[in-house]
Amino acid sequence: MKRQEYTEANRKAWDEAAPYHARQNQAALLKSFAQPGYSCLDPIETEVLLELGLKGKAAAQLCCNNGRELLSLEALGAGPCAGFDISEAFIAQAEELKAAGGASCSFHCTDIYEIGPEHAGAYDLIYVTIGALCWMPDLAAFFDVASLLCKPGGHLFLYDKHPIMDMFEPGYEGEAAFTPQHSYFRETPFAEADGLDYWSGKAYAGETYYSFPHSLGTVLNAIINAGFDLRRFNEYPHDIGMAWKKYEGREAQFPLCYMVLAERRG
Ligand SMILES: C[S@@+](CC[C@H](N)C(=O)[O-])C[C@H]1O[C@@H](n2cnc3c(N)ncnc32)[C@H](O)[C@@H]1O
Numbered sequence: 001m002k003r004q005e006y007t008e009a010n011r012k013a014w015d016e017a018a019p020y021h022a023r024q025n026q027a028a029l030l031k032s033f034a035q036p037g038y039s040c041l042d043p044i045e046t047e048v049l050l051e052l053g054l055k056g057k058a059a060a061q062l063c064c065n066n067g068r069e070l071l072s073l074e075a076l077g078a079g080p081c082a083g084f085d086i087s088e089a090f091i092a093q094a095e096e097l098k099a100a101g102g103a104s105c106s107f108h109c110t111d112i113y114e115i116g117p118e119h120a121g122a123y124d125l126i127y128v129t130i131g132a133l134c135w136m137p138d139l140a141a142f143f144d145v146a147s148l149l150c151k152p153g154g155h156l157f158l159y160d161k162h163p164i165m166d167m168f169e170p171g172y173e174g175e176a177a178f179t180p181q182h183s184y185f186r187e188t189p190f191a192e193a194d195g196l197d198y199w200s201g202k203a204y205a206g207e208t209y210y211s212f213p214h215s216l217g218t219v220l221n222a223i224i225n226a227g228f229d230l231r232r233f234n235e236y237p238h239d240i241g242m243a244w245k246k247y248e249g250r251e252a253q254f255p256l257c258y259m260v261l262a263e264r265r266g
Helices: 003-034 043-052 068-075 088-101 139-149 163-167 174-178 216-225
Strands: 059-062 081-085 106-109 123-129 150-161 190-192 209-211 228-236 257-264
Touching: 003 068, 003 088, 003 209, 043 150, 043 257, 059 068, 059 139, 068 081, 068 088, 068 123, 081 088, 088 106, 123 139, 139 150, 139 216, 139 228, 150 216, 150 228, 163 216, 216 228, 216 257
Parallel strands: 059 081, 059 123, 081 106, 123 150
Antiparallel strands: 150 257, 190 209, 228 257
16 A cells, blocks of 8 residues: 555544544543643653743644644643644644633644645654654654754654554453564554544444554664754653553563654754
8 A cells, every 4th residue: 555545544544533532532621721731741741841941942743633732732831833633523623622721723634744845944843742653654754754844953852652562462361461462573554443442442343544563773763864863762661552551560561652852953
């Protein structure tokens, strides 16, 4: 399949998932974002972002979903903030959350690979969080977009699930869940059609969607090759994706997530 065929299939699956997510979350999020200064970001990313300095920094989130993280970034001082996502239905939810608190972020419905040249060099911070890279059939092209959007001297902040966890099937029970099921170096996408309602954890028969495992080496090299210098790289034992809670708190602990801070070369 071509890149556009993958992203189009995934667009349909995400649009289909949007009402399921809204049923779980939207009412509570509307209440939260009506409060001035509300942020859903965890203390670890908040500390790194505040240390970087957000005041007056133009920020772009790639794969912003319902905008809750970008709205939080604005509440922490960043601005102007722009979110990009392929799902019209999630962008509509982001607009609702924005209106609840009178935020000024802009949300753009687009395939990341198709972001227009008007955004080139417009951002001090490119913000990428869990569940973005795994939808990218071409990681090098994704980070080329990040680099294109970023001002020289600006930063890329990435906080994602650790790719080693792609070796396991968290839905399996007992020891099977802790036994590697897939190669760390797998290159073929995962194809699934059981829905993307990870908030309720309930499956539904839906559109086929495709996710792409990328090793840590592939991610870091793609960042460097796109024109960024690494400034910080941390691995952590906590789950930021809900699927991996049972892998926390073990004596022989897996890395469950990681954070990269990189600076755009001048
Ligand atoms: C798991 S969600 C991101 C979640 C986000 N970290 C959060 O917690 O809100 C992944 C998002 O990527 C978007 N997406 C997937 N492929 C995309 C593409 N090619 N271009 C733009 N957005 C894409 C989906 O529409 C979805 O909203």
